[in-house]
Amino acid sequence: MKKKPITVSSILSRFLFFVIAFLIIGCFTGVSPVKADFEQKIQLNRCHANGSEINIESYVQGSQYDYVQIYRADGDPSQGSTFVLLDQMLISTNYWYSDSYGGKYWYTSGDNDKITCFSHSCSVDEDVVSATVKLSAPVVTRCHSYNNKNVKLCWCCTPKAKGYQIYKYTGKKWKRIKTINKKSTLTYTDKKVKEGKTYKYKIRSYSVVSGKKIYSSFSSVRKVSLKRPTVRGNYKANSVYGPSLNSSQLMQVRRVVQSFKTNYIRKGMSEYDKALAVFLYLRSNCSYARRGLQYNNANNANNAWGALVYNEAQCSGFARAMKALCDGVGVKCKYVHANSKAVNPSHQWNEIRINGKWYIVDAQGGFFLAGSNTWKNMMGMRWNTKGPPKCSASDHKKFGFYGSIV
Numbered sequence: 001m002k003k004k005p006i007t008v009s010s011i012l013s014r015f016l017f018f019v020i021a022f023l024i025i026g027c028f029t030g031v032s033p034v035k036a037d038f039e040q041k042i043q044l045n046r047c048h049a050n051g052s053e054i055n056i057e058s059y060v061q062g063s064q065y066d067y068v069q070i071y072r073a074d075g076d077p078s079q080g081s082t083f084v085l086l087d088q089m090l091i092s093t094n095y096w097y098s099d100s101y102g103g104k105y106w107y108t109s110g111d112n113d114k115i116t117c118f119s120h121s122c123s124v125d126e127d128v129v130s131a132t133v134k135l136s137a138p139v140v141t142r143c144h145s146y147n148n149k150n151v152k153l154c155w156c157c158t159p160k161a162k163g164y165q166i167y168k169y170t171g172k173k174w175k176r177i178k179t180i181n182k183k184s185t186l187t188y189t190d191k192k193v194k195e196g197k198t199y200k201y202k203i204r205s206y207s208v209v210s211g212k213k214i215y216s217s218f219s220s221v222r223k224v225s226l227k228r229p230t231v232r233g234n235y236k237a238n239s240v241y242g243p244s245l246n247s248s249q250l251m252q253v254r255r256v257v258q259s260f261k262t263n264y265i266r267k268g269m270s271e272y273d274k275a276l277a278v279f280l281y282l283r284s285n286c287s288y289a290r291r292g293l294q295y296n297n298a299n300n301a302n303n304a305w306g307a308l309v310y311n312e313a314q315c316s317g318f319a320r321a322m323k324a325l326c327d328g329v330g331v332k333c334k335y336v337h338a339n340s341k342a343v344n345p346s347h348q349w350n351e352i353r354i355n356g357k358w359y360i361v362d363a364q365g366g367f368f369l370a371g372s373n374t375w376k377n378m379m380g381m382r383w384n385t386k387g388p389p390k391c392s393a394s395d396h397k398k399f400g401f402y403g404s405i406v
Contacts, residue, residue, distance in 0.1 A: 135161060135216035138203045141284055143222035144259030146252040146309055148195040151224050153188045153203070154285075158216065161205035166190075167218070169200040198225045222263050229258035231328035240335050241324045242303025249305045253321075256308040257328035265329050271354050272398065275361070275369075278325040279402075282307065282318060282363045288405050289314050318364035318405075319348040326352060334358075334388045343380030351388050358389045359396050366403045369396035 135158060142154040153166065166178040166188055178188055193199060202218040234240055235250045242249070264277050289301035289312040300306040300317070307313035307321035319335055326333035332353035338345050349362040352369075359369040367375075372391040375381045 135205050135207055135214065137217045138164060138205050138219045140201070140203060140219050140222050143201055143224055143263060144256050145193070145224055145226055146255055148226045148255075149191070149193070151190045151193055151199060151201070151226075153190070153201055153222070155186055155203055155219065157183065157186060158205040160207055161216070162207045164203055164205050165215070167202050167204075169202075169221075170197075174202070193226060195226050198223065198227070200224075224259055225262065229254045231258045231261055232330075233257065233324055233327040241320050242300075242305055244299055245303055245305055249309070252309045253304050253324055257324055260325060261328050271331055274329045274331050275326065275352050275354060278322060278329065278331070279361060279363055279368050282321055282325065283366075283402065283405060286311050286313055286318065286321065286363075286405075288312070288364065289317070313364070315346075315362075315364045316348045319350050319362075322350045322352075322361065322363050326350075336360075336383055336388050339382050339384055341382040347381065349381075351391060353389070354396060357392045357396075359392055359399075364405050366401050366405070368400045368402065370399055371395040374399075 138155040138158050138161075140153060140155045142152065145151045155164070158164075161183045163179065163181040163183055164185075165176055166180070167174045168177045168190065169175075177190065177192075180188065190199075190201075200221050200223050202221045204218045205216040206213050208214075229251075231254060233254065235254050237247075239245060239250060241253055245253070260278075260281060264281060265274060269277075286307045289306060300310060301312065301314045302316035302320070303313075304317065304321040304324045307317040308324065313321065323333050323335045334351040336349050336351055338347045347365075349360060349365065349367075351358045352361050353359075354369065359371065360375050361368055362370075365379075367379075371394040373393050374395055375391075
């Protein structure tokens with residue numbers, strides 16, 4: 001029988017047959033992809049805490065490897081803590097970042113909770129690195145009493161917190177009075193208070209790692225006096241803080257001003273520092289009034305009670321509250337209303353005196369220590385200059401624009 005000649009096409013056909021057969025057999029027999037043997041070490045160039053997360057950077061020596069595995073020990077390996085596989089990721093480049101590749105992050109939190117991350121290979125002992133992270137302490141934004149019957153605390157959310165613990169000092173010792181188990185709850189009202197007493201509060205956040213509670217450091221201590229407020233200001237009928245406010249509402253405003261002075265103003269602060277503290281406090285604790293008609297019809301959006309007690313106001317309420325707070329801490333301040341020639345004839349703001357010169361402050365609009373030229377030319381504002389003091393034409397050297405609250 002005559003043999004057929006071996007052609008190039010027949011060789012290719014046989015080669016493709018064996019390749020396809022190998023792949024099919026591999027699929028049905030469970031053949032695993034070849035893994036890199038990690039003969040060369042994987043270098044960990046960086047492993048550091050950034051707030052409440054760990055960022056890891058590794059360098060793979062060679063391009064033949066398929067993936068990196070990250071292991072973590074929640075304690076000291078030399079003391080018996082074991083490494084557990086945390087995640088593994090394909091290698092697309094020689095550099096791999098935990099905080100950028102595929103949006104992967106590894107989180108932990110706690111005062112002394114240590115995380116160790118390393119690449120899993122046959123020789124990694126020298127590559128074990130660690131970083132310690134902590135929960136951030138809560139920032140208390142408000143702590144005051146409106147009526148001497150309770151004290152209200154408000155604070156900012158702490159990233160990665162599971163909840164919060166509130167402590168109270170009554171003159172003898174600190175005592176935990178409340179544990180809040182929802183991280184979204186950021187207010188607490190203490191009703192166990194007595195008129196004429198002074199109380200201190202502090203808050204810490206907590207999380208749970210490996211079934212164990214870990215805690216942040218404490219917030220700054222906030223002090224509340226339930227004695228009759230003594231801060232100066234215009235708290236009589238037809239007050240500039242709100243002509244329609246009654247005596248009870250004016251007293252509530254005065255209590256908030258007293259609490260602000262107690263907690264935010266320190267001996268030796270300059271006029272500038274005091275004015276900035278007032279400006280930032282108001283912006284942090286008051287939002288623009290957009291709620292129901294009942295609230296707005298009462299005109300409280302346009303007075304200091306709306307801004308400081310209800311914590312919602314429009315430009316007039318911001319300006320009147322700025323005046324009340326400045327009066328309470330000894331910073332000269334005027335309440336100013338735009339005239340009919342202004343771009344916005346209904347807008348209101350303040351003028352305050354810093355080191356003998358007057359500047360424009362608009363807490364709702366976000367302007368701090370602007371000059372009259374900026375206010376006229378940039379914002380198109382006009383006002384009766386015969387009433388308020390003459391402003392500096394140029395901005396203060398520490399002028400700032402913080403964005404409008406709308």
